[in-house]
Amino acid sequence: MSRVRSTTTWRAALAAITVALAPAAAAHAFLDHASPPVGGTVGKPPPEVTVWFSEPLEPAFSTLRVLDKDGKPVDRGDRKPASGDRTAMRVSVPPLAPGTYTVKWRALSVDTHVTEGDFTFRVAR
Numbered sequence: 001m002s003r004v005r006s007t008t009t010w011r012a013a014l015a016a017i018t019v020a021l022a023p024a025a026a027a028h029a030f031l032d033h034a035s036p037p038v039g040g041t042v043g044k045p046p047p048e049v050t051v052w053f054s055e056p057l058e059p060a061f062s063t064l065r066v067l068d069k070d071g072k073p074v075d076r077g078d079r080k081p082a083s084g085d086r087t088a089m090r091v092s093v094p095p096l097a098p099g100t101y102t103v104k105w106r107a108l109s110v111d112t113h114v115t116e117g118d119f120t121f122r123v124a125r
């Protein structure tokens with residue numbers, strides 16, 4: 001009897017936890033789109049790289065780097081929120097030589113969940 005009751009209580013608690021987590025999981029900040037576009041090719045070097053997310057970010061704890069083909073950071077290290085848009089952040093870059101660049105991002109959404117990822121874009125010759 002006490003064993004059955006204990007299992008039932010545990011299941012009820014688990015169900016409650018699952019319900020509590022569901023909305024938070026849906027609020028993770030996922031990459032929505034970027035400029036230059038994810039996987040895209042641009043005809044001239046972009047002055048900056050901007051990434052937009054599905055949710056507002058905590059800018060102080062989010063990162064954005066642009067790496068060359070050797071994995072060396074080439075951005076100016078001045079990542080900041082895009083003005084007036086809490087779902088976006090940007091970093092400026094010096095004139096980039098033709099080639100493929102990797103953008104690495106790490107985003108802390110306002111629900112305190114961290115997501116991270118990377119994508120490439122190419123500057124055409």
Ligand SMILES: [Cu+2]
Nearest residue numbers: 024027028113
């Ligand atoms: Cu989340």
